[in-house]
Amino acid sequence: MKWKTEKYNFILAGLFVLMAGLIVAWKLPKREDCYIHMGIAVYDLNDTFMEKYIRTLQDMIEKTEIAGRKISYEIYNADGKNKKQEKQLQYMYAQEYDIMLVNLVEPASAASVLNEAEEKEIPVILYNREVAEKDLQIVKDVWYVGTDGKAAGEIQGKLLKELWDKQKQSVDRNQNGKLDYILIEGEESHYDTIRRTNGFLESGRELPLKQLGNLTADWKREIALEKFAKLDEETIRNTEAVVCNNDDMALGVYDYYKKHQMKLPVIIGINNSQEMNQKIRLGEIYGTVDNNMEDQAARIYEIMKSVLNGVIDKYDKIWYSMPYEIVNSDISEEK
Amino acid sequence: MKNKKISIRVIFPVVMSASIAACIISCILLFSYYFSTYFQKDAIEKIGKQRDFLAQSLETQIENINVLINRIYYRNIKKYDVDSARFAEEMEQQIFLEEKCLYGLALYDIDGESIWHSGTFAEQEDAKEMAWFLQAKENIETISYGRRRLVLPQEDSYVFEISRYVEYIKDGNMRSGILLMEYYTDSVDEILSHYRNQKSAYCYLLDDQKNMLYHPFDKEIASGLYKEKTIEAALSCKNYRIEKADGQQWLIEGQQIGYTGWNMVVVNSMDSLVLESHNLHYLVWFILLLIGVILIFLDTLVFHNFTNPIYRLLRTMEKFGKGDYNARAQEEGIGELKNVSIHFNIMADKLQEQMEEIRRNEREKQNMEKKLLQSQINPHFLYNTLDSIIWMIRSEEYDGAGEMVSLLAKFFRISLSQGKDMITLEKELEHASSYLAIQNIRFKDKFEFHVDADPELLKYFCPKLSIQPLLENAIYHGMDGMYEDGEIEIRIYEKNGDIKIDVSDNGPGMIQEKIDYIMHNKVVSSKRGSGIGVCNVNERIQLIYGKNYGITISSELDEGTVATITIPKMEEMDEQ
Numbered sequence: 001m002k003w004k005t006e007k008y009n010f011i012l013a014g015l016f017v018l019m020a021g022l023i024v025a026w027k028l029p030k031r032e033d034c035y036i037h038m039g040i041a042v043y044d045l046n047d048t049f050m051e052k053y054i055r056t057l058q059d060m061i062e063k064t065e066i067a068g069r070k071i072s073y074e075i076y077n078a079d080g081k082n083k084k085q086e087k088q089l090q091y092m093y094a095q096e097y098d099i100m101l102v103n104l105v106e107p108a109s110a111a112s113v114l115n116e117a118e119e120k121e122i123p124v125i126l127y128n129r130e131v132a133e134k135d136l137q138i139v140k141d142v143w144y145v146g147t148d149g150k151a152a153g154e155i156q157g158k159l160l161k162e163l164w165d166k167q168k169q170s171v172d173r174n175q176n177g178k179l180d181y182i183l184i185e186g187e188e189s190h191y192d193t194i195r196r197t198n199g200f201l202e203s204g205r206e207l208p209l210k211q212l213g214n215l216t217a218d219w220k221r222e223i224a225l226e227k228f229a230k231l232d233e234e235t236i237r238n239t240e241a242v243v244c245n246n247d248d249m250a251l252g253v254y255d256y257y258k259k260h261q262m263k264l265p266v267i268i269g270i271n272n273s274q275e276m277n278q279k280i281r282l283g284e285i286y287g288t289v290d291n292n293m294e295d296q297a298a299r300i301y302e303i304m305k306s307v308l309n310g311v312i313d314k315y316d317k318i319w320y321s322m323p324y325e326i327v328n329s330d331i332s333e334e335k
Numbered sequence: 336m337k338n339k340k341i342s343i344r345v346i347f348p349v350v351m352s353a354s355i356a357a358c359i360i361s362c363i364l365l366f367s368y369y370f371s372t373y374f375q376k377d378a379i380e381k382i383g384k385q386r387d388f389l390a391q392s393l394e395t396q397i398e399n400i401n402v403l404i405n406r407i408y409y410r411n412i413k414k415y416d417v418d419s420a421r422f423a424e425e426m427e428q429q430i431f432l433e434e435k436c437l438y439g440l441a442l443y444d445i446d447g448e449s450i451w452h453s454g455t456f457a458e459q460e461d462a463k464e465m466a467w468f469l470q471a472k473e474n475i476e477t478i479s480y481g482r483r484r485l486v487l488p489q490e491d492s493y494v495f496e497i498s499r500y501v502e503y504i505k506d507g508n509m510r511s512g513i514l515l516m517e518y519y520t521d522s523v524d525e526i527l528s529h530y531r532n533q534k535s536a537y538c539y540l541l542d543d544q545k546n547m548l549y550h551p552f553d554k555e556i557a558s559g560l561y562k563e564k565t566i567e568a569a570l571s572c573k574n575y576r577i578e579k580a581d582g583q584q585w586l587i588e589g590q591q592i593g594y595t596g597w598n599m600v601v602v603n604s605m606d607s608l609v610l611e612s613h614n615l616h617y618l619v620w621f622i623l624l625l626i627g628v629i630l631i632f633l634d635t636l637v638f639h640n641f642t643n644p645i646y647r648l649l650r651t652m653e654k655f656g657k658g659d660y661n662a663r664a665q666e667e668g669i670g671e672l673k674n675v676s677i678h679f680n681i682m683a684d685k686l687q688e689q690m691e692e693i694r695r696n697e698r699e700k701q702n703m704e705k706k707l708l709q710s711q712i713n714p715h716f717l718y719n720t721l722d723s724i725i726w727m728i729r730s731e732e733y734d735g736a737g738e739m740v741s742l743l744a745k746f747f748r749i750s751l752s753q754g755k756d757m758i759t760l761e762k763e764l765e766h767a768s769s770y771l772a773i774q775n776i777r778f779k780d781k782f783e784f785h786v787d788a789d790p791e792l793l794k795y796f797c798p799k800l801s802i803q804p805l806l807e808n809a810i811y812h813g814m815d816g817m818y819e820d821g822e823i824e825i826r827i828y829e830k831n832g833d834i835k836i837d838v839s840d841n842g843p844g845m846i847q848e849k850i851d852y853i854m855h856n857k858v859v860s861s862k863r864g865s866g867i868g869v870c871n872v873n874e875r876i877q878l879i880y881g882k883n884y885g886i887t888i889s890s891e892l893d894e895g896t897v898a899t900i901t902i903p904k905m906e907e908m909d910e911q
Contacts, residue, residue: 108401108594111394111592111593112391112593115590132596134594134595135591135594138593183509189401189405189408189409191477194500197502197509198511201502202511209508210508211504211507212507214509216409
């Protein structure tokens with residue numbers, strides 16, 4: 001009898017210890033993750049501008065430590081396909097990232113993306129491709145970092161006007177007193193396309209502009225080349241200037257002229273890509289607009305750091321970098 | 336004892352029942368609480384899913400509209416000079432293709448001057464003051480979703496005013512302008528009307544200015560019969576909100592529709608949502624109550640099964656305690672309880688055995704005592720009698736001596752009686768007579784004696800040597816100092832069914848103190864007597880027959896003393 005009681009006591013004590021252990025194990029804080037996890041969605045890394053953008057961001061992120069934790073990040077390239085990005089985003093929500101940087105393929109679908117991210121309590125920094133301001137108001141922890149497209153377009157107009165004013169004779173090849181130009185736009189209904197074009201049109205109002213053609217080349221060099229080649233020769237011969245929404249498309253036009261070994265017209269792009277910059281230095285291309293991508297990356301970086309430190313209302317929801325012009329002054333003087 | 340009995344039998348089941356009832360009630364409450372929370376959560380989730388679905392459908396529809404307006408813009412307006420015939424042709428074609436949903440199209444320049452509009456379109460004079468115009472002009476990159484407008488009053492159709500900034504070609508140059516598209520609300524209404532549109536469950540759509548774009552009870556609202564009260568609540572809440580209105584709980588879930596800034600609100604009466612759960616509630620309550628009742632019943636049953644044997648055992652023990660040594664407990668009950676009864680019975684058996692043994696021992700002891708008493712016949716009597724005989728022989732009274740010897744022989748024979756304890760009255764009387772005769776001879780006829788016995792009674796038994804001590808007493812106390820006129824009488828008669836034996840003398844009598852002394856002290860009247868006292872005889876009779884029998888002595892001074900033995904009529908007595 002006594003032995004039995006002792007046995008029961010023993011079992012009871014064992015159970016008690018087991019339960020206490022379970023409770024302690026459950027209550028104990030889980031081992032701190034030594035990394036901050038971040039997901040970066042990019043609409044298309046084949047876009048030279050985006051590629052450079054991401055590289056700049058990567059450099060910044062890799063150098064960073066927040067509260068002694070390094071940042072581990074993954075980059076999701078959607079190759080410009082909305083369906084692919086949707087899948088990637090679903091995967092990203094499931095990863096429970098601490099923060100997400102999203103460059104949407106389809107900015108119109110921002111609302112659902114933001115709603116889902118909020119449900120998972122993931123702060124989102126949108127960049128490069130702007131979304132409707134109304135959608136940004138749906139959720140709290142979201143920011144947009146971009147560039148002032150209209151200002152960039154206005155700079156294009158200004159550059160063209162400066163050139164016209166100074167070297168009207170050499171620019172007006174057919175001497176009709178008008179500036180015959182072709183406009184090559186980026187993606188249809190893309191905010192930057194509309195804004196850059198709008199800016200250019202507004203600042204170019206004082207010029208005797210005559211539009212010979214208007215192409216849409218989806219920001220891409222090959223498409224620009226292809227579509228430009230389809231214009232009739234008469235138009236191309238009369239073209240005195242080609243204004244492009246970005247550098248890649250400008251280089252596409254440049255490719256056409258080089259291919260046909262024709263005299264280059266005045267070409268203006270936006271972004272100040274490396275190749276463009278080189279061509280400008282060589283005097284082959286007139287100018288471009290720098291979107292101040294470093295500033296944007298820096299801004300993203302700042303917001304990111306602030307959010308990860310728990311400060312969420314320090315920065316405005318929408319921020320634009322100020323673009324500036326890049327021209328080879330020698331050439332512009334010389335011409 | 337009685338109180339305690341009541342309390343434990345009553346209090347225990349009451350406490351148990353109360354505990355069970357408390358547990359069941361707690362269960363019911365907890366269950367109700369968790370279930371209603373669960374059902375509420377479930378309902379919220381369910382409605383949330385419906386809301387998400389509706390919102391998604393709306394967003395898809397919005398996207399279609401966006402695609403349409405962009406197509407018109409990029410494929411027509413941006414492509415053809417507005418003054419060219421191709422432009423108008425293409426635009427009309429577009430309207431024709433989308434006749435089902437397009438009511439009208441109009442293109443204005445940035446200063447609000449009309450450039451082109453479709454046939455059905457009613458030109459708006461002050462276009463540049465209109466909200467759709469200003470909005471589109473301000474947000475050049477987005478498509479603006481304006482208010483809802485009633486068109487074709489006879490057909491009661493509504494259109495959305497959708498506008499966007501465009502660049503059109505005129506005279507070979509690009510110019511800024513605003514495109515207005517009037518789009519029938521039907522496609523959007525259709526999506527929302529899929530939702531159950533009852534008073535207890537409906538959804539509505541607001542634009543970013545809180546104007547109603549769709550409401551199932553549009554007409555009632557217009558005629559003032561219905562008022563939507565949930566707008567403020569819907570816009571101020573994040574995901575869902577439960578609001579009290581009209582004495583009901585309303586679940587309000589709002590969601591902003593992407594791109595447009597519209598807000599879609601789903602309103603559901605909480606009562607009708609949770610209604611389905613009520614049946615389940617009642618079922619579970621019923622089951623829990625049933626379990627409770629069964630538990631209480633079982634509890635009482637088990638308790639009774641538990642206590643009843645104990646109480647029966649208790650009663651048996653009481654009976655046993657009161658002297659009924661044959662009382663035994665029923666060996667019943669559960670487990671240990673049965674053992675208690677069994678062990679009680681074993682104990683009772685043992686106890687009874689021991690009692691029997693003690694009684695047997697006691698009786699043996701008494702028998703021994705009796706035997707001892709009988710054998711205590713004083714040898715002085717024998718010596719004296721023998722002395723008398725010797726003296727009689729010396730004085731040559733041979734006849735007297737012979738009689739004396741034969742009397743003595745009779746006396747001793749009966750005295751011994753083969754060791755029997757009970758002898759017939761006849762024998763006892765004979766014994767008494769022989770004693771008297773011997774004493775009479777010895778005392779030289781100092782007294783006379785008579786025996787008057789009912790011959791009917793002589794066959795009955797009486798304890799041996801019960802009369803002789805009385806006679807001894809009568810001789811030594813009654814005859815003392817008497818000369819030749821002493822008289823001793825023995826009478827045996829029946830009275831009240833008992834046998835009475837009177838031994839009376841005509842002596843000087845005794846005072847009460849002396850009677851008491853004789854009755855209560857183990858004294859013998861004479862050293863020369865049989866050695867058995869009156870008190871002894873009395874005790875013996877009472878030992879054998881009970882307290883109702885025995886010896887009584889009454890005496891009157893100078894008159895005499897009567898000692899009476901009362902014994903029952905007994906034919907035979909077991910010799911024990």
